[in-house]
Amino acid sequence: MTDIRKGASLPADGGAQKGIIDFATQALRQGAVDAVLIPRRVTAGDSFAYFLIRDEAFLKEASPLPPIMPVQGARVISSITGYGRSKTRIAAIMRPCEARATIELAKLSQVDLEYVTIITMDCPGVIPLSDYFEGAGEGDKLFEDASQNWSSEPMRPVCRICDMFSASGGQDIHIGTLGTRNGSIMFTANSPKGEDLLNRLGMSAEEDISGWETRVNKLIDERKKERKQNNDALRAEIEGIDKLAQAFSTCINCHNCMRVCPICYCRQCHFDSDNMKFGFEDYLTRAEARGGLRIPTDSLLFHIGRMLHMSLSCVSCGMCEDACPTDIPVSQIFTLVGDRNQEAFSYVPGRSVDETLPLTTFEEDEFQEVEQSYAAVSAGQENYNDQGIEVRQGRKR
Amino acid sequence: MTKVLKLDKGANDSLKDLLRSLLESGKVKGVVTLGRTGEDGTISYSLITNPDHLESAMPLFPLMPVNLGKQLSRLTLVEAAGEPIAVVLRPCELRALVELVKRTQGSLDNILVISSTCGGVYPLEMAVKGNIEEHLPEYWKAVQQGELAPNTRLACQACEYFVPYTADITISLLGNKAVDTEATFFLNTEKGKGTVEGIKGKFAEGELDMATIERIRGKRKAEKEKLSDQVELKNLGIDEIAKTFSRCIGCRNCSAVCPACYCHVCFFQTETSQHGPLYYETQLKKTGCINMLSDTTFYHLVRLFHVSISCTACGQCADVCPADIPLWAISLKASEAVQGAFDYLAGRNIEEGLPLTTFVPEEFAGVI
Numbered sequence: 134m135t136d137i138r139k140g141a142s143l144p145a146d147g148g149a150q151k152g153i154i155d156f157a158t159q160a161l162r163q164g165a166v167d168a169v170l171i172p173r174r175v176t177a178g179d180s181f182a183y184f185l186i187r188d189e190a191f192l193k194e195a196s197p198l199p200p201i202m203p204v205q206g207a208r209v210i211s212s213i214t215g216y217g218r219s220k221t222r223i224a225a226i227m228r229p230c231e232a233r234a235t236i237e238l239a240k241l242s243q244v245d246l247e248y249v250t251i252i253t254m255d256c257p258g259v260i261p262l263s264d265y266f267e268g269a270g271e272g273d274k275l276f277e278d279a280s281q282n283w284s285s286e287p288m289r290p291v292c293r294i295c296d297m298f299s300a301s302g303g304q305d306i307h308i309g310t311l312g313t314r315n316g317s318i319m320f321t322a323n324s325p326k327g328e329d330l331l332n333r334l335g336m337s338a339e340e341d342i343s344g345w346e347t348r349v350n351k352l353i354d355e356r357k358k359e360r361k362q363n364n365d366a367l368r369a370e371i372e373g374i375d376k377l378a379q380a381f382s383t384c385i386n387c388h389n390c391m392r393v394c395p396i397c398y399c400r401q402c403h404f405d406s407d408n409m410k411f412g413f414e415d416y417l418t419r420a421e422a423r424g425g426l427r428i429p430t431d432s433l434l435f436h437i438g439r440m441l442h443m444s445l446s447c448v449s450c451g452m453c454e455d456a457c458p459t460d461i462p463v464s465q466i467f468t469l470v471g472d473r474n475q476e477a478f479s480y481v482p483g484r485s486v487d488e489t490l491p492l493t494t495f496e497e498d499e500f501q502e503v504e505q506s507y508a509a510v511s512a513g514q515e516n517y518n519d520q521g522i523e524v525r526q527g528r529k530r
Numbered sequence: 531m532t533k534v535l536k537l538d539k540g541a542n543d544s545l546k547d548l549l550r551s552l553l554e555s556g557k558v559k560g561v562v563t564l565g566r567t568g569e570d571g572t573i574s575y576s577l578i579t580n581p582d583h584l585e586s587a588m589p590l591f592p593l594m595p596v597n598l599g600k601q602l603s604r605l606t607l608v609e610a611a612g613e614p615i616a617v618v619l620r621p622c623e624l625r626a627l628v629e630l631v632k633r634t635q636g637s638l639d640n641i642l643v644i645s646s647t648c649g650g651v652y653p654l655e656m657a658v659k660g661n662i663e664e665h666l667p668e669y670w671k672a673v674q675q676g677e678l679a680p681n682t683r684l685a686c687q688a689c690e691y692f693v694p695y696t697a698d699i700t701i702s703l704l705g706n707k708a709v710d711t712e713a714t715f716f717l718n719t720e721k722g723k724g725t726v727e728g729i730k731g732k733f734a735e736g737e738l739d740m741a742t743i744e745r746i747r748g749k750r751k752a753e754k755e756k757l758s759d760q761v762e763l764k765n766l767g768i769d770e771i772a773k774t775f776s777r778c779i780g781c782r783n784c785s786a787v788c789p790a791c792y793c794h795v796c797f798f799q800t801e802t803s804q805h806g807p808l809y810y811e812t813q814l815k816k817t818g819c820i821n822m823l824s825d826t827t828f829y830h831l832v833r834l835f836h837v838s839i840s841c842t843a844c845g846q847c848a849d850v851c852p853a854d855i856p857l858w859a860i861s862l863k864a865s866e867a868v869q870g871a872f873d874y875l876a877g878r879n880i881e882e883g884l885p886l887t888t889f890v891p892e893e894f895a896g897v898i
Contacts, residue, residue: 168814170822177776180853185810188818203779203853209822212804219807221814266777266854382568383658385596387850389783401795412609416577420560424580427567428601456781458850459595460658 138343140309140321141336149310152318153197153226153254156308156334160224161189165333166250170209170225172199180266183209185223197226200276202259205452206231207395211238214245222248224330228256229301230450233483234395236303237446240490243398250326254308254318255299255349258285258292262455283311283352289451291464294360297448299349302484306330312348319345364469371466378433380466383459386429390453390463396443403442404435436463440470445491446482447471534736535715535726541703544713545589545618545644551729552616553581558642558725559613562598563589573657575601577615589618590703592669592682593662594651597846599626600789603636610637616725618644620651621694622844625877626789628696629840632884635792642725644715645694647704647738649673650686654849676705676746678753685845685858688754690747693738695878698722705742758863761856766863771827774860777853778826784847784857790837790876798829834864839886840876841865 145152157169173184173195181199183206186192206227213223227235232253238244257280264287265272275287285293292298300307305327309319319342322328331338371380388405391397403409409431420426447467454464475481477500478491502522537544552558560579565587567574574595578584598619605611619627624645630636649672652662665681672679678687694700700716703709714736717723762770782798785791797803805824813820841861848858869875872885 175776175821177773180777180779183822185814185820185822186818187814191819203777204823212822212824213810214807216804216806219811221807221811262779262852263854266852379569382570382572382574383595385654385787385850387783387786389781389786389850389852392783392786393779393781400799400801405794407794410604410608413606413611414609416605417560417579417611417613417615420577420579425567425576425578425583428562428575428577428598429596429604456779456783456852458654458658458783458852 138341139338140319140340140342140345141331141338142317142319142340143336144316145318146316148316149254149308149318150197153308154192154195156320157195157197157224157226158189158192159334160330161187161192163334165222165330166224167221168223169195170206170213170223170227171195171197172226174199185213197254198228198256198280200260200272201262201265202228202231202450202452202455203262205234205393205395205450207234207238207244210235210249211243211395211398214249215243218245218247220248222250224250224252226252226254228259228450229253229297229299229304230256230295230448230483231395232304233297233302233448234446234450236483236486237396237448237490238398239486241396241398241446246486250306250330251304252306252308252327253300253304255311256292256295257283258288258295258298259451260287261289289455289464290363290462291449291451291454291468294356294363294468295449296353296356296360298356299353302481303486309342309345309349311345311352360468360472363465364472367462367465367469371469377437381433381436381461384429384432384436384461385459386432386435387458388435389456389458391435391439393452393456394443395448395450395452396446397439404431404438436466440467444471444474445478445480447475448482531735531737533717533723534734535717535729536732536734537713537715538711538731539713540710541646541701541706541713542588542590544715545701546584546587548644548715548726548729549587549589549616549618550581550584552642552725553578553584555728557614558616560615561587561617562602562615563587563618564591564593565589571660577605590646590701591662592649592651592666592679593654593657594620594623594844594846595654595657597623597626597787597789597844599623599628599630599842600787600792602627602641603630603789603792606636606639606641610639611641614640614642616642616644618646619694619697620648620844621645621692621697622648622689622842623789624694624697625691625842625875626840626844628877628880629842629884630789630792631880633792633840638880642699642721643694643697644699644701645697646701647694647706647743648686648689648692649679649704650682650689650692652681653683656681670709673703674705674707674709676742676749678749683845683849683858684757684856685843685848685862688750688757688859688862689843690750690754691842691875692746692750693743696880698725700738702738704746705739754862758859761859766860771831775827775830775855777855778823778830779853780823780826780829781852782829783850783852785833787846787850788837789842789844789846790840791833797832798825830860834861837861838864838868839872839874839884841869842876 160166168187172181232251305324307321371377449468451464480491549561562577669679698719699722702714843862845858874885
């Protein structure tokens, strides 16, 4: 949580969502921003999408917290600013995990934040896409009922264990909605850009936010426990190559998980490239080694490779699991792996745009426990580190 | 009349025995078919080289986890099979492979193709839920009677092309009353006949019961009309198209699993298809509001343009769509119209050139 102790309160008699829309309308009307990026119901009415809105009339149908996440917001920002910044000042109203993914993409040069103000709000989660689309129109009500009480039961599995559903980093402004008093919503600025916007709208931080903070922290603690439980249980189920292969046994290698992932930005994934296309002889040889070769080939390799490439930036949004046609708990597995990898580097993806990516940052004193000791190598004991502990299986030279 | 081989077990078991004989005798070095590949009973295709592994094979299990035509194209893309292998494909998968071979995306060299008169497959989500096993008795009864098996893919219920065109060997399933007790393999080609020489079984002459086949075809046609109405395909103008695709999340999974979509980098993945800041500024000024999932309908229309000449209506696209869009119906409608205009059927004949790349001087004179 931030150190800010005061926030700007805005009345929201019509509910938090309407309050946020009113704020966005004001921002447009007063020229504090040129456009608002916010989810809105699509014309056909059966889904939601992000809309970039200049005319406030279109904000009436906006939905800051839609029941589903069809597209990760970070991808949207990347498609707007990926080819350079435009001077259009945009207020992007997104869920915390989308903001964090946006920050990671900024570090990867896929997003330009110069004219983008990121605004997040307390997020109750989203319903899985399949539940919403197969729910015969019940999805809206299901979400509304659950989110009123902050019950995460119908939400994505990783939403249920999310401890970063509030101000979690990277945002310029955060809107507190969890149990705020008197039907109002609370705005806190987390950056000079955010402060500037609130000032322009005449919103001064005068309210004590400690009540809201306490409620948020309480829920964070509960979620942290759930997360640990889920991770521990899952680890037992997938630890080791055999169990991991089993977990991905229904994978049809469609790569949908990769395509909806905000962090996976490569125009052509390594695993779709010629590097992964082998001659028939290779496949036959592999089949003969074990008597059989599952088709499609190399699906487990794809997942491990993807983990290697993006798990340090994984924000556990859950898009991958939603998009998987065979219901593999992809985001839960990547959350488990991501959490552990991120912890090893004391890294929190999206916390701050100034925090550099661990894999591209040289640190001299890092992971010394797995380094080989120079002295030991000279003494012909190349497998031992300074503490005399064996660090690697030896290979005879 | 065609030469046939009869084996005295039901279709599934006879086919397993045949595959085993081919592998054990060294006539083929590998077999590609469905089987249990996971401890939890997951059923996938695999390339089997050890005959013992055929124990867990289920060649005729009604599931298409991936389109095998597309997968075989992947396996033979860099180089053709250097050793003989036998593959068990559904008619639509086979037609897809033939289309891909025409486009130099694979090779049929050294491949012995075994197919069947196909009763359809269940949707992927039923495999995920583990529901297929309990439907098997009902499925095989429907196959025997030549009826539509309920709960199978809608694309399958509407499919008229369930008799394979280019298989070396076709196993008779649909409308075959004896499918549980005796297997009839039609040996359509010299390669097919040559490969089964020496196999223990009864050789005879036979032919597919065309009256039954036509009756089944009639049922499938009727079902297709009914299903088309259900998804309201009749009045598919631009407004209806936009509405149909309004739920699309742009994941491109339809393209990823489609055999006809073989481009290594799709146009919609290139820089050309993406928009710079000027585009957004201009659009914003014009309309005041931009749907950021841009080019959704555009993508689908372009995809239809590109694939409909080779679409075999397998239904893989609809199975993997996270937004439950009835893609199979749209692809079917587009492909029938396009292929019909050229008197072409995708994958019917490997010698038949692709209409879009074949110059015919007198064609469509009415529109020139």
